[in-house]
Amino acid sequence: MARIGDRGEMEAFVRSIELGGFSAAARELKLTPSALSKLVSRLEGTLKVRLLNRTTRKLTPTAEGELFLARCRRILAELDDAETEVGRSRERPRGRLRMNVGVGFGTHQLVPALPRFCERYPEVELELAVEDRVIDLHKEGVDIAVRAGAPSDLSFVARKICEVERVVCASPAYLARHGAPRSPEELRKHNCITLAGTHAPLRHWKFDTPSGQQVVEVAGSIVLNNAECLLRLALLGLGIVRTNEFIVGDDLRKGTLVKVLPEFHCAEPVPMMALYPHERHRLPRVAAMLDFLVESFAHQPWRSAPRARARRRIKSD
Numbered sequence: 001m002a003r004i005g006d007r008g009e010m011e012a013f014v015r016s017i018e019l020g021g022f023s024a025a026a027r028e029l030k031l032t033p034s035a036l037s038k039l040v041s042r043l044e045g046t047l048k049v050r051l052l053n054r055t056t057r058k059l060t061p062t063a064e065g066e067l068f069l070a071r072c073r074r075i076l077a078e079l080d081d082a083e084t085e086v087g088r089s090r091e092r093p094r095g096r097l098r099m100n101v102g103v104g105f106g107t108h109q110l111v112p113a114l115p116r117f118c119e120r121y122p123e124v125e126l127e128l129a130v131e132d133r134v135i136d137l138h139k140e141g142v143d144i145a146v147r148a149g150a151p152s153d154l155s156f157v158a159r160k161i162c163e164v165e166r167v168v169c170a171s172p173a174y175l176a177r178h179g180a181p182r183s184p185e186e187l188r189k190h191n192c193i194t195l196a197g198t199h200a201p202l203r204h205w206k207f208d209t210p211s212g213q214q215v216v217e218v219a220g221s222i223v224l225n226n227a228e229c230l231l232r233l234a235l236l237g238l239g240i241v242r243t244n245e246f247i248v249g250d251d252l253r254k255g256t257l258v259k260v261l262p263e264f265h266c267a268e269p270v271p272m273m274a275l276y277p278h279e280r281h282r283l284p285r286v287a288a289m290l291d292f293l294v295e296s297f298a299h300q301p302w303r304s305a306p307r308a309r310a311r312r313r314i315k316s317d
Helices: 007-019 022-029 033-047 063-086 103-120 172-178 184-189 227-235 245-254 284-297 308-316
Strands: 052-054 059-061 095-101 124-130 144-148 157-164 166-170 204-209 212-217 241-244 270-276
Touching: 007 022, 007 033, 007 052, 007 059, 007 063, 022 033, 059 063, 095 103, 095 284, 103 124, 103 144, 103 227, 103 245, 103 284, 124 284, 144 284, 157 284, 166 172, 166 245, 184 204, 184 212, 227 241, 227 245, 241 245, 270 284
Parallel strands: 095 124, 095 144
Antiparallel strands: 052 059, 144 270, 157 270, 166 241, 204 212
């Protein structure tokens, strides 16, 4: 049976796909494009199968290449892990750390906090994917995925980072034009911009009232599937929104958004979780990031009262 020659062939193959071409991969691996191409060709010759579709614009894996890519990622990650453990670098986290995080949390919370992590652990090379799609941690070689909600796949370890809630808010300009609702029922008279859910728009907003929990079906001129666009429309004064507090926390602090019906707020806390494969927790770089996430976000830094000046302006108008 033919054997793969060395680790370099697998690295050349994996990084060529991940970076979209031989030139970019060659620069990272400190090779010439022709040398890197020969490594991949030698790998294909050993396996007697074509792994890549080559065009003038980009490289894409064949069906066989997709299968081999997942195995190579796992093998390379395990080699890195073995070197790290043998090298006794537990006290010095280093190496490549692959993370996947949702767009809202990544954009508004994790990315602004990363300079502190990078300064603390300069030898960690972070590869961060900010996206909302469902991923397979094993297949894609991800060390840590950060997601909201209880994990559905019990094959991974889940560490709770914090709890998050949704808040109802709008811009001072919108409330000045249309008036602030004084009860949940009055939301029916307002333009409420909603997110599209899996099966239906998220139009049913819950509130805690003196007589118990109340659900109000809201409506508005726009339904969309992106929380960032929802935020932009709220800032533009188009309507009232209900979204994750970590997305609007900065604007609430600045007064560019204000809470609506805060006295009727229904918490509905959702856990923000860090998911990782069982074998990864021993790695110093993974442990360092997990501790950093809890340290940075367990106290929910996005929570603070909006500026009193913004509230006074609404009342005076």
